Amino acid sequence: MTGIDGKVVAITGAGSGIGEASALLLASRGAKLVLGARRGDRLEALAARIEAAGGTAAWTTTDVRRREDLADLVACARNRYGALDVLVSNAGVGPISPFDELRVEDWDQMIDVNFRGVLHGIAAALPVFRAQGRGQFVNVVSTAGLRIVPNQAVYAATKNAVRTVSEGLRQEAGPDLRVTVVSPGYVATEFADSITSPDIRSQVQAVDFALSPDDIARAVAFAIEQPPNVDVGDIVVRPTAQG
Secondary structure (H helix, E strand, C coil): CCCCCCCEEEEECCCCHHHHHHHHHHHHCCCEEEEEECCHHHHHHHHHHHHHCCCEEEEEECCCCCHHHHHHHHHHHHHHHCCCCEEEECCCCCCCCCHHHCCHHHHHHHHHHHHHHHHHHHHHHHHHHHHHCCEEEEEECCHHHCCCCCCCHHHHHHHHHHHHHHHHHHHHHCCCEEEEEEEECCECCCHHHHCCCHHHHHHHHCCCCCECHHHHHHHHHHHHHCCCCCCCCEEEECCCCCC
């Protein structure tokens, strides 16, 4: 199956930001969406918006920290559409702070959502992809892992863990499965809301050159629309003004 039309795409973190923008763009190009996020009201509204525009969407409340929720997301795709072609692991949090603040609970949350959540998605989707003989993982990471800066070390570490796992998965995947990593730079999303350090949150909110989530959604769509023998491994999308 080439292009996007008719593909079944599940997206975590679909309630806002990059996940929401990706869902809208892919639906407009004919994909059948399965939306996952913790806020069911957001998912219900997004699914209604997609269907009002002539698209197709199902949704299920999904906390990526719970392995069973990812299994339910994949099962929703199979029960509704009979298959799953793409899993976009987009859910993420960024309560970044200086090490000296010792916000260990925040570190645990980033590990559980940003890294363990992706592993849960792989565990749920990989057997389905193998049985189908096709499938694609699109893992959303961050340019924070490409340039390490103060206050973001744990966040960057979780994103680089996903980068490492993605490359290993790509090498094990064989000729029938594809693995893509998308690394956004500054993007105007709700990311800053999760930052627990007030000083760091103010700094991030002051950035005035952030990209739109739609800019990242186009990168996700580009990777998905390639022919089955084309594996787009790593896409970096950052503002031209970002250092």
